[in-house]
Amino acid sequence: MPETIQKLFKTTIRADIHAVWNEITRGDAPIKCFFNSRMDRRSLEPGSRIAMRSPDGAFTGVVGEILEVVPPRRFAHTFQFTRLDEPPCKVIYELNPVEGGTEFIMKIENLVAGSTMDKQMTGGSKLIMSTLKSVMETGRPSMGVRAIFILMSLLQFTTPKRCRSECWPV
């Protein structure tokens, strides 16, 4: 069995805990902090499959299964990149009310140390944390992140066929 590790990212956001919860679990629009992906799911309940799809729905970057839903404190799901042949990890979001805002903790468990997923999750998580903070405090991502969204949209035609959404129903 390869060695697995847990990683953690934490920030404090000047926003109400319910607003932060609604943002990270929304299913009605792209979630900016999750690379502008739409969270497709049958329901927001444990056992439901989720798929993080491109804004136009054509491609799916991540799939998983919801494990815990405790509004507005805790949300957990398995996490698997559709373009990688690596075992899924587990992502846990913990929200705690603190003076002036919400403490937001993102934990990633069962990461195989040094794997591609480990590297991509570590890099991506920093962007998730800063974008969520920016969206909740200013109403939109930073200009740099908005530029990344544009670049992702322009390069969507390079996405592998295996990531097409018809391959990943929920």
Added chain:
Amino acid sequence: MLADDSDHVFEALANRDRRRMLDLVQQSPGMTIAAVGTHFEMSSVGVLKHIRILERSGLLHSEKQGRVRKLYFNAVPIQRIYDRWTDQYSQFWAARMMDMAARLETRAKGVSHA
């Protein structure tokens, strides 16, 4: 970390032993305080004092798991400091990229209407 609490981050990073502690925890997520202490010739009280400073800065997060307290490195405060001074430069490139995207979209619309 609310408001501009970067003072705590710079204070935490301004000590060689604390930087070494961060390296150790980053390399071995979930390390216990006792395990960190084995790498230093100082009392457990001294180690704990440094750990508390790192926790206050947000660079370390501790969690009680069973009978032990495990430590995790949190890179977000460093990322925020980096973003603070680099966003103004990335804005230049972001503006250029948005301009390019707008021109490409206009050109694509022109082709589809032709």
